[in-house]
Amino acid sequence: xxxxxxxxxxxxxxxxxxxxxxxxxxxxxxxxxxxxxxxxxxxxxxxxxxxxxxxxxxxxxxxxxxxxxxxxxxxxxxxxxxxxxxxxxxxxxxxxxxxxxxxxxxxxxxxxxxxxxxxxxxxxxxxxxxxxxxxxxxxxxxxxxxxxxxxxxxxxxxxxxxxxxxxxxxxxxxxxxxxxxxxxxxxxxxxxxxxxxxxxxxxxxxxxxxxxxxxxxxxxxxxxxxxxxxxxxxxxxxxxxxxxxxxxxxxxxxxxxxxxxxxxxxxxxxxxxxxxxxxxxxxxxxxxxxxxxxxxxxxxxxxxxxxxxxxxxxxxxxxxxxxxxxxxxxxxxxxxxxxxxxxxxxxxxxxxxxxxxxxxxxxxxxxxxxxxxxxxxxxxxxxxxxxxxxxxxxxxxxxxxxxxxxxxxxxxxxxxxxxxxxxxxxxxxxxxxxxxxxxxxxxxxxxxxxxxxxxxxxxxxxxxxxxxxxxxxxxxxxxxxxxxxxxxxxxxxxxxxxxxxxxxxxxxxxxxxxxxxxxxxxxxxxxxxxxxxxxxxxxxxxxxxxxxxxxxxxxxxxxxxxxxxxxxxxxxxxxxxxxxxxxxxxxxxxxxxxxxxxxxxxxxxxxxxxxxxxxxxxxxxxxxxxxxxxxxxxxxxxxxxxxxxxxxxxxxxxxxxxxxxxxxxxxxxxxxxxxxxxxxxxxxxxxxxxxxxxxxxxxxxxxxxxxxxxxxxxxxxxxxxxxxxxxxxxxxxxxxxxxxxxxxxxxxxxxxxxxxxxxxxxx
Ligand code: ADP
Numbered sequence: 001x002x003x004x005x006x007x008x009x010x011x012x013x014x015x016x017x018x019x020x021x022x023x024x025x026x027x028x029x030x031x032x033x034x035x036x037x038x039x040x041x042x043x044x045x046x047x048x049x050x051x052x053x054x055x056x057x058x059x060x061x062x063x064x065x066x067x068x069x070x071x072x073x074x075x076x077x078x079x080x081x082x083x084x085x086x087x088x089x090x091x092x093x094x095x096x097x098x099x100x101x102x103x104x105x106x107x108x109x110x111x112x113x114x115x116x117x118x119x120x121x122x123x124x125x126x127x128x129x130x131x132x133x134x135x136x137x138x139x140x141x142x143x144x145x146x147x148x149x150x151x152x153x154x155x156x157x158x159x160x161x162x163x164x165x166x167x168x169x170x171x172x173x174x175x176x177x178x179x180x181x182x183x184x185x186x187x188x189x190x191x192x193x194x195x196x197x198x199x200x201x202x203x204x205x206x207x208x209x210x211x212x213x214x215x216x217x218x219x220x221x222x223x224x225x226x227x228x229x230x231x232x233x234x235x236x237x238x239x240x241x242x243x244x245x246x247x248x249x250x251x252x253x254x255x256x257x258x259x260x261x262x263x264x265x266x267x268x269x270x271x272x273x274x275x276x277x278x279x280x281x282x283x284x285x286x287x288x289x290x291x292x293x294x295x296x297x298x299x300x301x302x303x304x305x306x307x308x309x310x311x312x313x314x315x316x317x318x319x320x321x322x323x324x325x326x327x328x329x330x331x332x333x334x335x336x337x338x339x340x341x342x343x344x345x346x347x348x349x350x351x352x353x354x355x356x357x358x359x360x361x362x363x364x365x366x367x368x369x370x371x372x373x374x375x376x377x378x379x380x381x382x383x384x385x386x387x388x389x390x391x392x393x394x395x396x397x398x399x400x401x402x403x404x405x406x407x408x409x410x411x412x413x414x415x416x417x418x419x420x421x422x423x424x425x426x427x428x429x430x431x432x433x434x435x436x437x438x439x440x441x442x443x444x445x446x447x448x449x450x451x452x453x454x455x456x457x458x459x460x461x462x463x464x465x466x467x468x469x470x471x472x473x474x475x476x477x478x479x480x481x482x483x484x485x486x487x488x489x490x491x492x493x494x495x496x497x498x499x500x501x502x503x504x505x506x507x508x509x510x511x512x513x514x515x516x517x518x519x520x521x522x523x524x525x526x527x528x529x530x531x532x533x534x535x536x537x538x539x540x541x542x543x544x545x546x547x548x549x550x551x552x553x554x555x556x557x558x559x560x561x562x563x564x565x566x567x568x569x570x571x572x573x574x575x576x577x578x579x580x581x582x583x584x585x586x587x588x589x590x591x592x593x594x595x596x597x598x599x600x601x602x603x604x605x606x607x608x609x610x611x612x613x614x615x616x617x618x619x620x621x622x623x624x625x626x627x628x629x630x631x632x633x634x635x636x637x638x639x640x641x642x643x644x645x646x647x648x649x650x651x652x653x654x655x656x657x658x659x660x661x662x663x664x665x666x667x668x669x670x671x672x673x674x675x676x677x678x679x680x681x682x683x684x685x686x687x688x689x690x691x692x693x694x695x696x697x698x699x700x701x702x703x704x705x706x707x708x709x710x711x712x713x714x715x716x717x718x719x720x721x722x723x724x725x726x727x728x729x730x731x732x733x734x735x736x737x738x739x740x741x742x743x744x745x746x747x748x749x750x751x752x753x754x755x756x757x758x759x760x761x762x763x
Pocket of ligand 1: 077083098100106488489
């Protein structure tokens with residue numbers, strides 16, 4: 001737990017009471033199972049429904065027993081006592097911590113069924129398409145027993161199919177698809193085009209990933225438009241700058257700053273007076289900064305790869321290629337220019353929403369994960385969520401070895417290879433968690449040279465990954481994977497069919513090795529959790545070097561004395577404690593960045609709510625025609641012959657068009673302001689206040705401008721029985737739209753690059 005230990009201790013009594021209550025209800029359910037097993041499906045469903053009459057779950061024991069009977073009958077899974085407890089905590093709106101392999105999929109489906117029986121529509125939020133589909137199909141027989149409908153929404157589904165799916169009681173969908181549908185639904189011009197039906201509950205799988213790690217990731221809806229290509233000249237000039245002389249990189253590797261000499265050099269080569277002049281600060285300087293950022297901070301094969309002439313981002317928290325992700329437009333173009341690739345069409349951003357903002361739209365949020373406790377502070381601070389820890393069904397048999405610390409990275413790497421070789425020689429399966437794709441590949445190469453066959457997981461698709469990871473527990477396997485690849489898939493000992501289980505158990509189960517400690521203990525524990533499921537034997541072990549980023553960035557301690565052994569290993573309690581300290585420092589920094597970025601996002605989130613309301617009002621009622629006719633009575637009179645319905649639709653389309661355009665402009669402007677605020681902050685102004693002041697002022701103008709522009713269009717555009725001919729006046733909506741996620745952080749921190757830069761200022 002974090003800095004709020006004292007607080008949680010004080011809170012202990014109430015959560016303990018909840019815990020006791022849940023346990024006794026679950027016990028009560030267990031006693032009813034035998035009796036209810038005698039009921040046929042229809043009677044069972046009726047019994048469960050009667051527990052949920054009036055939109056509230058009354059007799060929870062009976063309700064749980066009905067679900068347990070159905071789960072055993074339809075899925076062949078009789079819920080464990082702890083699973084029933086977990087269901088209750090979810091129904092109370094908590095985030096539950098349940099270890100990997102304890103059966104969260106069933107728990108989630110039972111809780112979703114409970115919510116649905118009380119008339120609530122539930123979105124079960126998954127981390128990818130593959131899991132959405134798998135879980136919906138797996139759990140379908142259970143849900144349908146109670147006369148409820150279930151569907152999954154995945155990337156490939158057409159708008160019509162989605163619309164149908166969203167009408168179900170329970171919808172499994174990856175978080176980005178849910179967000180993209182929200183964004184697309186905010187571009188429609190008549191109500192029947194709406195795709196997503198409102199939901200009451202978000203039940204989030206891998207809750208810490210979605211709600212914390214990726215909370216600040218913006219989902220983006222963009223529309224076609226020729227992009228503003230960044231000038232090759234600036235890229236060229238910047239490519240010749242030298243580290244230390246012309247620019248410096250902060251120690252945490254998150255910000256790069258031009259030195260005075262560097263600035264002079266750029267000014268000289270570009271033939272301009274000053275980068276910081278009023279004329280240049282918002283244009284040339286921004287481009288120079290982007291180019292510099294691309295050159296100095298974004299490293300090929302760590303932050304991105306180049307594949308067939310295209311740039312593909314690597315998702316920092318998963319360490320794998322993120323197909324849907326782009327950097328903010330300017331940065332993407334800057335990296336493309338740096339690599340000499342064709343600069344992709346920019347398009348324009350129509351709308352964006354962060355995962356955090358998306359999740360906060362649901363009246364009820366609850367979730368499940370193997371690692372919630374370490375995210376307690378964030379879940380409380382950002383979502384007002386409480387964490388409930390659910391006991392394991394079988395005691396943990398995994399042995400967590402103390403970190404092995406080495407003086408240098410080279411010595412550490414050598415030790416890792418040697419350890420894998422030793423484990424592999426005994427036939428024990430090994431899963432190695434690396435920090436990034438480049439490291440995975442280096443390691444795989446080193447092992448291949450020793451004749452060890454390795455399965456590397458990084459850039460493959462989710463389904464393929466799931467298949468490989470499911471086999472990671474087989475005898476003699478070595479699997480190398482970046483952090484999250486294949487998450488959500490069970491690793492059974494002896495292979496997916498468990499045929500070699502006895503042999504693997506005898507060899508000690510799955511050994512999980514971490515090639516360094518992660519930015520947070522939570523990420524470490526996610527990796528550890530892949531071993532030791534349901535009472536299986538297992539081993540976890542992390543390697544650390546004093547040259548690791550975490551240690552270099554996390555702190556200094558001159559008083560540390562140590563004598564590395566011949567192989568570079570340092571065996572000292574104080575050094576181990578120091579590594580833990582460095583991790584806590586980094587955790588604190590991440591929390592601070594999150595909190596600060598949240599402040600930046602919050603104002604826009606509030607403004608979006610106002611825009612959403614206005615939009616809904618324009619869509620569902622007819623104020624548009626009235627407003628426009630009042631503002632331009634002469635024009636209204638000219639249209640006397642046009643049928644009423646066509647006039648109303650035309651007015652609506654015009655007002656929606658300008659509302660959406662103004663909002664997109666607003667987002668773009670505020671994005672620029674964020675960047676220049678970062679520059680202004682160097683001049684010691686308080687950036688957040690300044691940002692707020694501008695956002696409020698601009699938002700007021702936005703509203704006025706949207707109306708003024710609508711009146712102007714109303715006066716000039718052709719309107720007849722077919723509605724308003726916006727296309728003829730060059731006011732068409734983009735003919736094509738596409739969606740993507742902005743990389744959660746090119747710099748292995750949190751937030752995107754620009755946000756990272758801002759975060760920095762507050763330390
Ligand atoms: P988690 O998501 O918590 O890691 P899963 O939902 O993938 O776990 O379930 C892990 C495994 O446990 C699955 O193979 C599932 O079939 C099995 N399982 C879950 N609940 C039960 C149960 N009550 N009885 C027997 N097996 C179960």
